[in-house]
Amino acid sequence: MKRFSLLCLGLMAVLVAAAAMATSAFAVQPSNLPTGVKTFTGASEGSTTYHSEAGDVVCTEASGTGEETSNEPPLGPFHIDFKKCTGPLGTTCTGLGEATAGTILVLGTWHLVFDREVGKAFSGLTVATLFLVNVVHFSCGAFILIESKGEALCLDLKPTEASTKHSYHCTGASATTANEEWCMGGEVAEACTGEWLLPKLETSTNHGAFKGSTILMLANTTNAVAVTGMI
Secondary structure, three states: OOOOOOOOOOOOOOOOOOOOOOOOOOOOOOOEEEOOOOEEEEEEEEEEEEEEEOHHHEEEEEEEEEEEEEEEEEEEEEOOOOOOOOOOOOOOEEEOOOOOOOOOEEEEEEEEEEEEEEOOOOOEEEEEEEEEEEEEEEEOOEEEEEEEEEEEEEEOOOOOEEEEEEEEEEEEEEEOOOEEEEEOOEEEEEEEEEEEEEEEEEEEEEEOOOOOOOEEEEEEEEEEEOOEEEO
């Protein structure tokens, strides 16, 4: 069985074994060293496009911070400011309570998870960062109020490259459009020991029903030292 761990948001990752299985094999989960609280910074590369029922919302800048408060499994809080955001018909989109027009604050927690293409064999042995997004409220002009919640999945594009900067492709999709899925659980014998789930992102327009949405984003994270993943 291949046991591996990969980089999460620019933090050092190493191989660990997790919970013992009834068969005496071990389920493996990604893990990061050193243990303890670690921090990172991040920024978007180009624009972020958010598809909602009300229309596309495009933010030309984004910056964020986060930390790892647990190592087994790796997870922690994050804070992202999307900036210079515009919506349908070119209206400015601003988060509830934000003093700067065009800024949308997104908060939540990130989790390191195993990742694969939907329905494909788990042979690539890779991981991604799953962002669990708190409910976000923002308005686009005087007549459009959007509420968003759910998940975005960010795949490291070069996990085995030693570098202070790593790039990620982030997607969040409805059940009918997702092309990646994540494992809720560990890995044993190159199989998910839990359940493969689709990242689910939803929006509500003007207090209507929540419906499936998508987000596309390229992001870079930075650490003080060069970090790498191992396969």
